[in-house]
Amino acid sequence: MLTHFNEQQRARMVDVSHKEPTERTAVAKSRVVMKPATLQTIEQGKISKGDVLAVAQVAGVMAAKKTSELIPMCHPIFTTGVDLAFEKTADDTIEIKATVKTVGVTGVEMEALTAATAAALTIYDMCKSVDPDMVIGPTYLVRKTGGKSGDYVRTPEKG
Amino acid sequence: MLTHFNEQQRARMVDVSHKEPTERTAVAKSRVVMKPATLQTIEQGKISKGDVLAVAQVAGVMAAKKTSELIPMCHPIFTTGVDLAFEKTADDTIEIKATVKTVGVTGVEMEALTAATAAALTIYDMCKSVDPDMVIGPTYLVRKTGGKSGDYVRTPEKG
Amino acid sequence: MLTHFNEQQRARMVDVSHKEPTERTAVAKSRVVMKPATLQTIEQGKISKGDVLAVAQVAGVMAAKKTSELIPMCHPIFTTGVDLAFEKTADDTIEIKATVKTVGVTGVEMEALTAATAAALTIYDMCKSVDPDMVIGPTYLVRKTGGKSGDYVRTPEKG
Amino acid sequence: MLTHFNEQQRARMVDVSHKEPTERTAVAKSRVVMKPATLQTIEQGKISKGDVLAVAQVAGVMAAKKTSELIPMCHPIFTTGVDLAFEKTADDTIEIKATVKTVGVTGVEMEALTAATAAALTIYDMCKSVDPDMVIGPTYLVRKTGGKSGDYVRTPEKG
Amino acid sequence: MLTHFNEQQRARMVDVSHKEPTERTAVAKSRVVMKPATLQTIEQGKISKGDVLAVAQVAGVMAAKKTSELIPMCHPIFTTGVDLAFEKTADDTIEIKATVKTVGVTGVEMEALTAATAAALTIYDMCKSVDPDMVIGPTYLVRKTGGKSGDYVRTPEKG
């Protein structure tokens, strides 16, 4: 009559009450691969829904702030800085780099990954009527600093 | 003195007031590539944050409902069905398939892509302490039906 | 190598694409049981955080609109009407009745239950410094109309 | 012992279940009055937080979608189109015009006013370090169409 | 001509700027009473919407993070830990226990109560097609620690 459900596999937001706040940074990258003609249309500012990268940038910053609403076991955190950069790394590729900072007890990897992803999804949304074949990713953590587990740097960076 | 700003490049939510509602479906896929040992730990139910795929599934369904909050120019839509499936397609890979349905005037590609992505980010979150090198994606639209632009099927499906 | 995870127990938002929209109503009740002195303080308008029932009413209406964000597998719905009523049913009890209406393909039981619950939680919040022993509930569906499963009326109403 | 609270003054989301959906449009305006030098800095693209009007435009569109979360008794609605335009109407004034469309049972006045306001607040946010004296408004409805109460046009338009 | 409205009864978020952050915990309980057959169906994993308790657990954790959006005068807070446990305390009853932690200037009673309630509502949602008579509650605070008002323990615990 007194059965505990799910004891072993219980999902929870892990207790971080005793961790010390430190300054933390995380950098994540994603990319959108598209037809070269689509990328040219973006560069020429001729996508009918508007300036694709300006909108994607705002989407990325705002998504960083929404991370703990999207990722169930993610702790809420105060982002103290968010920066999104776009680079044309091939004639069919826009690379997205998201840098997120905080001073807190948990890392901001998820915020950086979420920001990069939301920017990529926004590029897809704004261009999908002309190029539904676009592919998002790979998306990955590049590096993080701060916290007691030490710094992390992907080696070598995933191409 | 009467300068219109931004006339050419103005971002906007495109007017769909005159489109007829139809039944629509979209299927998107993403994947998370990880160490084979990480995938085994997931399968054994030993990730300390909880049952990874159960949480990722809920995250995906809830993210589908949040799509228009994340993607700036995306129309709000009533999702009438959301289904997330996970498959182990290699000893280091979990593939995520999100199927979203609606009856409405705009497609649900973004909802399917957002659901698949949120599920992938959740897998990353729950396993990142044991495997920060995990890579998300490629993420892409597999097919969609409904709407006047006709059905779409990716050919061949991106591997 | 091709294992399908979770096939049997997969959580999903059930597909309602083929259901016909009908007018629907749901009524739910909750209650807050408190010290009689606490209820008198509410009636006298002397709770320092403000007019308790005015705030609880707004909280209930706004929570009805947030239902599908809180309940994972709940379909989003357009509430066409929300009404919260409070009644003193004993010298230690405020009963909350939430009535929610929509025209749509799914019922609004969850919206009514969520509205009643949020109003109850708000009463607790505003009075907890003077009476932390307050108890919320029972909370239950009183009746619903509309939809093909027919009308529902609790018999007899739970006291 | 059976006192009904608040019967007369009860706040509620008014029942619109029996209204017929029609196409509806609303146009609202706001403005931000600032130092002429601030407006020049915006035009030159030299505000350090980024392209002010591009960000304000996205903020306005996204806020239109959040209206029913902000305005307690406002019905949720599907915006089918949102467009924000900016005009320099004096050397110290940016006028904001928001146009919102829907097909539904309630008007979109609040969505248009909220969009214009959020864009104005965003301009303030991005320029406040150089010009905290900026003033927002007047903000007002210019016109609306659709619905049984007939069309509305402000006469003469508020200067 | 200079009437101040509502001076006495003004609702406000009470100023806590001068309170010192301390570690705080709150535990709340709720329950769902249902037909014994419904509880058996949950235990057998045969509810068609999915694994009821896995979904309810995620709903509870995510709702804890949304508390200040739902409860109007509640301060925003960083939850540092959230844990939901389910226990079958009778053949017709699932008891829900929510434990929430923070380091901050306000307590987390509302977060614990909201988490327990959202889990209960989710159980109702997932099982309502087979058992609409389910009853939620009583819902109450079990104990809290931290803060200058001292620890609280309900005595005796409400059955």
Added chain:
Amino acid sequence: MLTHFNEQQRARMVDVSHKEPTERTAVAKSRVVMKPATLQTIEQGKISKGDVLAVAQVAGVMAAKKTSELIPMCHPIFTTGVDLAFEKTADDTIEIKATVKTVGVTGVEMEALTAATAAALTIYDMCKSVDPDMVIGPTYLVRKTGGKSGDYVRTPEKG
């Protein structure tokens, strides 16, 4: 092939990781100008949607907590206190004064402006069926304290 997009005009959430937390206050004002008869109807409690100022007050407090969701580059912040006051400053004018406090690294000007604005929009919403000509604003910052840039007081206060 390696073009950096948008380098000059990139929108970003400015890094405040190295700023020291201080106690901060901001006061903003807005107003709603209406027909004198409308204001009398509000005072008599006869607006059919409910007690206008009670709802507007709750809307203002809740909007303060949503500020960083609405204003794209705004940092999330913990509001430690929010207070909304209404004053009848002419027979056609309700003035709204919002006071927001925090202990943090960024100011709360935007929170105060957003709270005042949301209260004004709510007054418009609740009275628009009787007086669509109402005008909101001017809306402006009255003063702020805290932070290294020193205190700010508008001189003379905008009428």
